[in-house]
Structures are given as structure tokens and as C-alpha cells.
Amino acid sequence: MFTKLTVPIGKAVRALMRLRGGGSALPGLIVERLDPDFVKRTLIDLPHGVVLVSGTNGKTTTTKMVVSLLESAGLKVFTNRTGSNFVRGVAAALVKDVDLTGHLDADVAVLELDEAHAVRFIEVIKPRTSLLLNVMRDQLDRFGEIDSTARLLTTVAQATSRNVILNREDPRIRDIAKQLSDSQNITYFGLSDIVRANFPNDDDIHSLRLVEQQNLPEASVLLMGYGDGEATLSINQQIYTTKLKIRGIYNVFNAAAAVATVRAVLGDDTSNADLINSLSNVTPAFGRGETLIIDHQPLELVLVKNPSGFRLSLQSFDPTNYATMIAINDNYADGRDMSWLWDVEFDSLTEEGVAMVTGVRAYDMALRLQYDEITVDKVDPDIDSALKQFVKSNRSKPKRIYCTYTAMLAIRKSLRRLTKVEIVS
């Protein structure tokens, strides 16, 4: 009797919250309290089940790619779009999308969950498909050691009823296969020998060289090459080359992960040519490599949150003729420990230097650059004033800002005040 009221109450709370301005997970909290089975009941009958995406790097962009590809294939997809990647956030997103009787009009749910929340989520409902991207030392202050993070993902894989998609280039992800059962369908995505050197895994980064990999399993989707906004994938030994709107070489590898996942969900009779065609139309997720126009010049925001991501970003973007700013905060969402900056090499910025360093930990960043002997024009920990100066002294140049998560939020807010911001991609 009570459960009939869950959705109307949740929706009412959501409407009230929106009147006050801004979204919130509060409707999710209330629904969770009133009706603990709401999430399970709503998701359990989806024809293609739940697809769970987890790992340290690339969850948001990869989730977005999986959603786009499934939609292009004609499926109705439910997803937790706003980065509310925890059970309550999923509940809040569901409240918005279900009709008043509590029915969700969708064929499949694609959910991005971080490692710790994924483990809680599988207690609510078991995913039919899991995509596990990588384990990097990100926010170790939150999860402890990376081996324990890998154990969390193993638990998620074991709870998956059908398809488990694994990154064969990450030894901690690859080894999860050893602990799965014969009834599970395991698929790998990977890199060709030629491109592998550009995608160091966590062990490679920390020993500063490529650690040799032996007896790699066969990958159903392989990234063969990339460059100039193009990528070449091998899908079951067939080669496809496509243009991509998504920037950054790490996202190109995520594209291989997304293709492998969608093929597992839809089955092998999927048209690869159609998949590749849809892939070329996917646009970047919020704040991750997006470009704005300010004073007729492009300004790129690049989110960096751990050493591997920062390294790959520096490799992805050519600093020539660009003005570069770096914004480092150490709030809870960014991670409080600054050690990670010392696992990134900044040599690629030597020639052009860095025009501005900002954020709560601006001086930590400036200190890091000093030891790579890179010129820093200005340091100002105040993001508002740093951004103003940066834009003013580089009017005629394209600009690029590397920023941690909360620094990115502050920069977007500040940009909106500074000028009318037009988002081009």
C-alpha cells in the first residue's frame, strides 16, 4: 500500500527542491527511507538489465559513450547522468524518470558507480553486464590501497549475472577473470603493441617504464591506432577507422571499452559498421575536455584527478601557441594528498611554460613545476582573480586549463560571471 505513494512523494520532493534552485539527492534519500525496494523493483524487469561501469578513470565519458551507442541502436536507456554515482543518486534519477505508477520506460539502465558505491549497489540489484575499466592510485586516502580497490571490483564482477568486460592491459583488472565462474561471459578490450606504450597502467607509471606483460588473453576489441581526431579499432579482427568528437587519447581507449560493452549487451549480430558510425557522433561529457569560446578564442577545460589522467592529458594536447593554466584544489572530492603531482612529468610544458597556477594548492603545483625547471609566470591561489588575469593577459591566444574537480566547478562559475559562455563541444 505504502509503495504506491513512493513515486508521487519522491516527485513532489524533487519539484520542491527544484523550486528552491538546484538538484539534489534528497528525493533519493526520502524514497530510500519510505521504500527500500524502490530501486530494485524499478530496474529488475528491464529487458537488457543493468550495465554497471566502474574503475578509476574514464567512467563518465565511457558511460556516456555506452549510452549513446545503445540509443543509436534503438534502445531506450536510463542513466545517472549528473554524476550522482551512488545508490541514492540512482534513486533520485529514477524518481525523475519513472511515471506516476512507478514504471520506468526503458530497455536498459547504464550506471556509472565508483568502486565503493558499486559494491553497495550490487547488494540492491545484480547487474547483467559490468564494464571494469582500470585501477589507478586515485584518492588512495579514500579507498586505502589499490589492491583493495581491485578486490572491490572483483566482488562486482562476481555478482554480475552475464557479461563481464575487462581491460586486458591492466593486470589488476585482467586477473579478475581468474575468480569468475564458467557461466559468465568474459570479454576483453585492449591495445595493439604499437599504441600500448602511450597508455601506461598503474605499474608502468610507478616504475617509470613499461612492465612486460605475458600471456595476454585475446581481446574482442583492440585499439590499433589514433591521431588527428581519428581512431582505428579492430573488432573481431575486422579493422575500422572513424573520426571522433571526443578529445584526449585516454578517451579513445575508452571508446574501445564502450564498443566491447555494447556488443556484449546487444549480442554478436550487432552491425559493427553502425556501431562505429554512432561512435563518431558522441560528444564529450561535462567538463571533460570541453571547449568554450571567450574573446573569440577557444578555452579548453581539462579535468585531471590522478597521475595517469594528468599524464595522458599532457600527452593528448599540444601546448604550442597555447596559454596554459593549472588549477589544483585539495578538497575532499579532489583528494587531500598532494603526492600525486610528483608522479606526473611536466616536461611537455617546458617550451611554452605555464602562464598561471591557481587553486588552494597553487604553491604545491608551482613547487612541482620548479623541480621540472618549468617557467611559471604567475601564481595566485584565488581562482576568480587568477582566471581574470589569465584571460586578460592572453586575449589573442587559445587557452587551456588543467583543473581538479572542485577547481573546475569554481572555474565554470567564474567564467559565467566573466562573460557569456558559449559551449561549442
Place this chain on the structure above:
Amino acid sequence: MTNREITIVHLYPEKMNIYGDNGNVLVLKRRLEWHGYEPHVIDYNVGDAFPEHVDILVGGGGQDSGQISIHDDLMKVGPRLQELADHDTPMLLVCGLYQLFGKFFKTADGTNLKGIGIFDIETHATNERLIGNVISHNDTFGDIIGYENHSGQTYLGERAQPFARVKKGAGNNSQDKHEGARYRNVIGTYLHGSLLPKNPRIADFMIEIAVRKRYGDFSPQVIDDLFADLARDVASQRPR
């Protein structure tokens, strides 16, 4: 002045290198260059031939699995490390290798991982993770700024000297306010962040000892440590 080489040995960079330990090596390397010396960094990994000559040695933290995989090799080179320590070689051991430079590390499953005993300390795995910004104090180096993240808790034996006293944070354990240990010129600590960038006095102390030991005299250059000073100020005001 020119071509005076100093050899830095980085102990187990492949397996024991978790929280920006490369930063400590980089700071020693650059400051040696800025002081007018020629640093030569040797990575020592499991199974390698141990370098003939060592002026400075640095070792970092690792996962439990990393500690186990280097253990046999560490036992083998232990006597050589003890000899270097007894001869006043400056060394910095952070977190995991600090623990294994002690008497033993009792892991969560009750295994007793023997250490090489340069420090008279013992470490016990606990369920409590000590995480956050730390300020400690040492009379020679002043305030030491860093970050800790460990669940092993370390206790000093009778012969052990603490490296510093904790002003904010936990340090060796959640009780006695000791941070790290010191034996001759060997420093063991839980602090990373990385440690040496924000504590250049410790880096210069290690450099001065190494240079004097090898060449008799040391003539330092003035290094601009303004960013380090400002980064220290900010770090010491951040929440735990």
C-alpha cells in the same frame, strides 16, 4: 667544483613506490645539480646487483603485496644496508620501507614479516587507517610538513630515537605522538606528500652529509625556496 658525482640509490622503485616517492628522488637530484654536483640515480630492484658505491639511499612505501614481493631480496641485502647505515650514509625510508627497516611487521593475517632491524621498532597491522595532513617537529629541521596514510602502527623500542614529535596528525601510532625514527643519518618516517619538496632542509641535510663524506667539503649555492615556504604555509592550515 665540476664533475663531482653523487650516487643516489632508489630502493625498489618498481614495488615500493606508492605515494609520489619519485618526488623525493627528484628533489635530491635537482638540488644536487643546483648546488653544483652531478647526481647519478640508480634504481635498485629485486634481483639486481647491489650498487658498489652508495652516497644517498631513498626508499618508499608500497602495498602489502609489494612488501611481500621484495621481502626475500631485502633480507639478502640487509647486511649491506646495515653496513652503509653504520658508516653514516644518509638514507630516507618512507612508510613501507620504514617499517621493514625495523624489527618486524605483523600483518593483518598474523604473518610476522621480519625486518632488517636497522631501527629498533616494531609495527603491527590494525583496522584503523591513519590518514591526513601532518605537522611534526624536530629541533634540527623545525616543523616538518607532510601527509600520512597507513594502517600499520609502529612502536619504538628502547634503543630507538624518534625522528620528530607530532603537532598535528597521528605519526607512528595513535598513542605516543612519536613520528618516524632516526639511526645515525638514517631517517624513517610515515610522511609523504612528497616529503622532501616541502621540507628542503631535510634534503639539504642529506646532500651535505653525502658530499662531505665523499669529497671532504661542501659549498652550497643559494636555492630559491619561496614556493616551498608558501606551500608549507598553506599545507599547515589545511584540514586534517
